[in-house]
Amino acid sequence: MHTAAVLAMPDTIAFDLSTPVEVFGRVRLPGDRPGYRVLICATEPVVTAGPLRLSADHGLDALTRADTIVVPGRNDPLAPTPGAVLDALRDAAATGTRIVSICVGAFTLAAAGLLDGRRATTHWTAAEQFRNAFPTVELDPDVLYVDTGQVVTSAGATAGVDMCLHLVHRDYGAAVAADAARLTVAPLHRDGGQAQFIRRKTPGRLATGLGHILGWIEENLHQDLTLDDLASHAAMSIRTLNRRFHDETGQTPMQWLNAVRVRRAQELLETTDHGIDRIAHQVGFTSPTNFRTQFKRISGVAPRAYRSTFRDSGS
Known part of the structure; x- marks a missing residue:
């Protein structure tokens, strides 16, 4: 079974946090076997997620057991990332663990140096902030997600659903992904990218x-x-x-x-x-x-x- 660890940091975006839990949690293999074991790994005993307070069963040490680490966005993407998180992500990347971000979670991956020289995306409203903070990253704010192999980044909100379904397709094939999409009540693939949502400057x-x-x-x-x-x-x-x-x-x-x-x-x-x-x-x-x-x-x-x-x- 594939283990997906979702990282919960202070002031995480609740929608981003719940997306991989719901999408991966609904994946079923032949014989009704679950496709993923989903762990919530928190940086401290209780973390905030907007108006919510979350108590997780696992700490950062559980990231070492993950096949995929999901990094949700935070309401303030420029807030400092705990050093222990950056170290854990770098260690996981060094061992080949797949690391993905949802929305402005890309800021955390970039802060860890995992996006240097890579193509990546984030929520289009944060694109200018991202470029200013991480000029060595090849940012593409027009797409729903970018898959460079070990590192995958997605745009905001429901683009995280698109990315998670894409990962299910990668892990288990089209039939399992299509079934997960039906259970999630989402298309397996959406036309276009973030460009259709962007309000251009006047x-x-x-x-x-x-x-x-x-x-x-x-x-x-x-x-x-x-x-x-x-x-x-x-x-x-x-x-x-x-x-x-x-x-x-x-x-x-x-x-x-x-x-x-x-x-x-x-x-x-x-x-x-x-x-x-x-x-x-x-x-x-x-x-x-x-x-x-x-x-x-x-x-x-x-x-x-x-x-x-x-x-x-x-x-």
Whole structure:
């Protein structure tokens, strides 16, 4: 039987802590045998998990018996990690134990040095904090999880469910994973990644000297705008406009325009019954095919799938 140890540190996120307990705890093998033994390993006799107080049966010493260690996020991801936890994670990694994180639990793995030079993910709202704290990690905030073999990281909340089901698939195959997904009432695989949930910055929240042209783009995105149009309105040469956009937004003017159009299309998909082609026209795409291509590139899913996920959700 595979042993999964879930690490409970002070101020852990209760949802993250419960996810592996519930997903792994529901896995059944032929003959109704459990697929996992799940241990809760706490750093102290009683730990907080938001409004909850948890008393665990195991301490950090139980991590040595684990095949997989799961590190949930903490409400303050930049809170110092106990040295004993960092040492335990490093020791486990050295012996080949699989170590995974949920949400901002990636901060703990990075603090232990386990993500240096690796591709990883975390909750998209914490991406900037993570990059600033751990510049040697190749962060990809657009995906639901990243599996690099021994180390696996996932995004926030239900992305932890996606990752746990992925690990069940790795450990026991598709049939067992599919059964676990049904018991969890979750899809075995979700289309797209975190990109579809990210609210992109708007000109009003972006500290840049391009505020005037960015605001104008927002107001005129429905028109068939060209690079010449943008440069003319900004009273700059195309070369200067390209340079300013690259320096201040990290994108070209047309990339910015497409992102603004897609964000507006997301709002229309969430709040109206307009057809996909009509929305494409409303946000300035002259070709519905190009709209679908750009929408999927930026959001990670097709427009119809996005609407299915977010329609009337209030997101």
